[in-house]
Amino acid sequence: MKIKDILAKIRQLAPEENQSVWDNSGVQVAGVEAESFRVAVCLEPTPQMVEQCLEWGASVVVTHHPLYMKPKPLSSEGMFLDVVRQVLSSGAWLYAAHTSLDTRPGGPAFWLGKALKLRDTRVLEVEHGRVPVEASFYGKDPITRETADVWANREGVHSVSQTASGEVRVVCDEDAWDGVAAAIEFSLGLRPTFYLRSLSAPSRPIGFGEVGVLPRRMGWEKFLKKLGEVTGRETFAVSGPEPEAVKTVAYCGGSGASLVARAAGAGADVFVTGDMKYHAAVEAGTCVIDAGHFSLEEEMMRLFAGELDGALDGVEVKFFKGSDPFRLCAAS
Structure with a gap:
């Protein structure tokens, strides 16, 4: 599969336009390979991890954390330069899906909410x-229910309708419009004259973390x-007042200490x-459970990696397990 097509699929699943302004999601090192039949996925772009991915034969390595947040000179000794040398010498591509993945609505960053059935x-x-748009056009013939369903089932489409006068109206997310227009043109065999207008309210909030309610109240x-069962952890660091029972849960993978006040304001029990x-823990107005950056x-x-495996036909996708940089040690 051509690497440009692989990158297009990655960007579809982790839209770069959704990343935070301070972030560096996207291509970290541009390789020279034009095709790839193996894509490696991992959390960290460390020399040890990248070496495993390249030895496996990956021509594209996808990590979560970027290799760098700000541009660095190629004289910067250390992990950064070690990885650059590894990737460039192999001809492979290094890509980071960071906050572009963290913020994708319903994406894998929200796995904990699904596991807890929030x-x-x-x-x-x-x-x-994402602000939705309404597109309207007049067709020569009425659209069939089957055709309307095909359009309505596209990603980002909210509704498809047709008036008695023959006007067809499609409401979709603004960033999905080009694909929707192409699908309409393909179905009709011609490109009608579209009339577009932006609707007033955002339809899809893009951001970090989630808050929701459990199916039933649980004791602490x-x-x-x-x-512990869903995260695979036996111990947690807990700060703030422990509730007698838990009903409303907020969470944010990775580093979410800055969102404690938001969680409290949203009525989260935990x-x-x-x-x-430390200081965020001291000032916490609600119970906070540190489940670990790595485990989440x-x-x-x-x-x-599973999503990519299903999206990339003819390409083998492999997830490479990492290891938590923190470990418990006994002083005795």
């Missing part, structure tokens, strides 16, 4: 929203046990995240 969910911190100890900071995002990338 309901009535909403984004915890909204970065921006029972909730901790359930969280906030699950990684990389909880390692699972996200495993799920992302």
